[in-house]
Amino acid sequence: MPAIEGKPAQPVANKDGEFVFPPVTREHILHCSYDYWFPKYRTSCIRSEIIPLTPDFVSYIHEDGIILADEGSSNSNQEEDEDDDWEPTNPSSDFPPPPRDPRDESDSSDDEDEATSSRLPPNQRFPDLHNKIETTIQQLGGSVAPKLNWSSPRDATWISRHPNTIKCTSANDIYILLKSSSFISHDLDHAFDDTVTVQNPSPPFQPVLVLRSYFNILPSLEFRCFVKDRNLVAITQRDPNYYPFLRSLRPHIISRIKELFTKRLKFTFPEADFIFDVYIPEASYDDEVNRLGRARLIDINPWAPRTDPILFGWDELLEINVKRPVIGGPLPTQEEDGSEEEESESDEEEGEEEDQPELRLVEKDDPAAYNFSSPAFSAHKLPKDVVDASQAGEGGMREFAESWRDFTRERERRQQGQSERQGGQQQGQVEEIQEVQERGAGST
Numbered sequence: 188m189p190a191i192e193g194k195p196a197q198p199v200a201n202k203d204g205e206f207v208f209p210p211v212t213r214e215h216i217l218h219c220s221y222d223y224w225f226p227k228y229r230t231s232c233i234r235s236e237i238i239p240l241t242p243d244f245v246s247y248i249h250e251d252g253i254i255l256a257d258e259g260s261s262n263s264n265q266e267e268d269e270d271d272d273w274e275p276t277n278p279s280s281d282f283p284p285p286p287r288d289p290r291d292e293s294d295s296s297d298d299e300d301e302a303t304s305s306r307l308p309p310n311q312r313f314p315d316l317h318n319k320i321e322t323t324i325q326q327l328g329g330s331v332a333p334k335l336n337w338s339s340p341r342d343a344t345w346i347s348r349h350p351n352t353i354k355c356t357s358a359n360d361i362y363i364l365l366k367s368s369s370f371i372s373h374d375l376d377h378a379f380d381d382t383v384t385v386q387n388p389s390p391p392f393q394p395v396l397v398l399r400s401y402f403n404i405l406p407s408l409e410f411r412c413f414v415k416d417r418n419l420v421a422i423t424q425r426d427p428n429y430y431p432f433l434r435s436l437r438p439h440i441i442s443r444i445k446e447l448f449t450k451r452l453k454f455t456f457p458e459a460d461f462i463f464d465v466y467i468p469e470a471s472y473d474d475e476v477n478r479l480g481r482a483r484l485i486d487i488n489p490w491a492p493r494t495d496p497i498l499f500g501w502d503e504l505l506e507i508n509v510k511r512p513v514i515g516g517p518l519p520t521q522e523e524d525g526s527e528e529e530e531s532e533s534d535e536e537e538g539e540e541e542d543q544p545e546l547r548l549v550e551k552d553d554p555a556a557y558n559f560s561s562p563a564f565s566a567h568k569l570p571k572d573v574v575d576a577s578q579a580g581e582g583g584m585r586e587f588a589e590s591w592r593d594f595t596r597e598r599e600r601r602q603q604g605q606s607e608r609q610g611g612q613q614q615g616q617v618e619e620i621q622e623v624q625e626r627g628a629g630s631t
């Protein structure tokens with residue numbers, strides 16, 4: 188159906204003089220799931236693989252204790268050529284129920300099987316999935332940034348053996364992060380809270396693990412972009428630090444994001460209101476004209492209170508009056524068939540007048556700027572396991588304490604070696620930022 192200009196399809200309700208959110212649908216949330224949109228926009232994204240998760244894996248994430256795979260358990264090298272045909276054992280399953288309440292009446296032999304299974308390490312408990320994860324990490328270059336359908340374990344990076352990053356080089360790295368993250372639990376248990384369902388029957392939810400090839404991202408060049416009535420209305424810096432060099436890059440940032448939005452997303456994403464995140468890598472040093480490279484699509488987030496508007500307020504965003512709203516469904520394109528889309532010229536006439544999105548950057552002495560004395564996600568600093576185990580009686584606590592002690596010893600040993608190696612690497616990144624900064628200052 189062609190897009191039609193006119194009134195917004197879903198005007199924001201105004202209740203007691205206050206702007207309130209339009210109802211968020213289950214379908215909207217599902218359209219923002221990585222496995223829904225990644226195949227459409229693959230060529231604008233970071234190289235990624237999507238692995239459907241089995242109910243057993245989801246139970247493992249939910250359980251107390253951190254039972255890891257045996258060292259060297261992967262037979263990734265021998266099984267590499269079987270990869271293409273890999274299928275999840277239960278691909279059509281909906282989200283499995285949380286662990287059973289022990290007070291429920293149930294078949295005792297089933298309970299025993301389940302208990303035995305939950306004590307097995309991942310390489311024995313779900314060997315196909317475990318091997319698939321190990322081989323995929325290797326295929327993506329040896330290090331990956333994991334996430335589930337919507338969220339990455341950003342709140343658990345403090346526990347990682349790659350300090351303060353979501354970088355993972357083994358399946359065990361991934362298990363530790365996923366099991367320690369409240370954001371991941373939210374994806375599994377609360378993704379559809381406060382939503383309404385339009386379709387009947389309501390579309391199913393398949394939990395997936397997304398592995399993205401890991402690279403050293405410059406947080407200063409990450410942006411969050413707001414789309415309302417198929418118009419790019421606002422852009423905010425994602426990292427809460429002040430970067431002086433961004434000021435001179437303003438026009439380049441806006442033009443790179445508009446390019447991605449207009450060519451790829453504007454008429455093809457099924458929702459008229461949504462939020463997307465981008466990373467704009469630097470252009471090669473010999474490219475004087477294009478100071479920034481093509482914007483890469485990192486994520487698509489729901490137009491819903493759960494998405495952090497960062498330097499904007501939701502009240503501001505809801506109040507923005509779009510002059511040329513586009514209503515109607517997405518244009519049918521090649522992508523809708525699931526086939527890969529090639530870069531194409533914009534449907535929009537060059538030079539056609541349109542509103543400029545507001546780009547908001549952290550300013551010097553901005554109160555919104557990051558306070559280095561308070562660590563991010565401090566409320567999430569204890570892994571869910573610690574809290575759960577402390578409430579699970581003596582047995583749960585003992586099991587947890589044993590694996591926790593082994594894990595922390597190993598982590599300390601590795602971190603020591605890692606931080607010695609990383610000293611040199613971080614210096615390199617600071618120099619890179621300074622170089623961009625100097626080039627920025629030269630152009631003003």
Ligand SMILES: Nc1ncnc2c1ncn2[C@@H]1O[C@H](COP(=O)(O)OP(=O)(O)OP(=O)(O)O)[C@@H](O)[C@H]1O
Binds near residue numbers: 401464486
């Ligand atoms: N491939 C990658 N390599 C390195 N770092 C990455 C990669 N992908 C993402 N990151 C980092 O991880 C952060 C979080 O990723 P992402 O936006 O996908 O998570 P999220 O949970 O959806 O975040 P939010 O809750 O803000 O929407 C990014 O801001 C980026 O800094």
Ligand SMILES: [Mg+2]
Binds near residue numbers: 337487
């Ligand atoms: Mg996100």
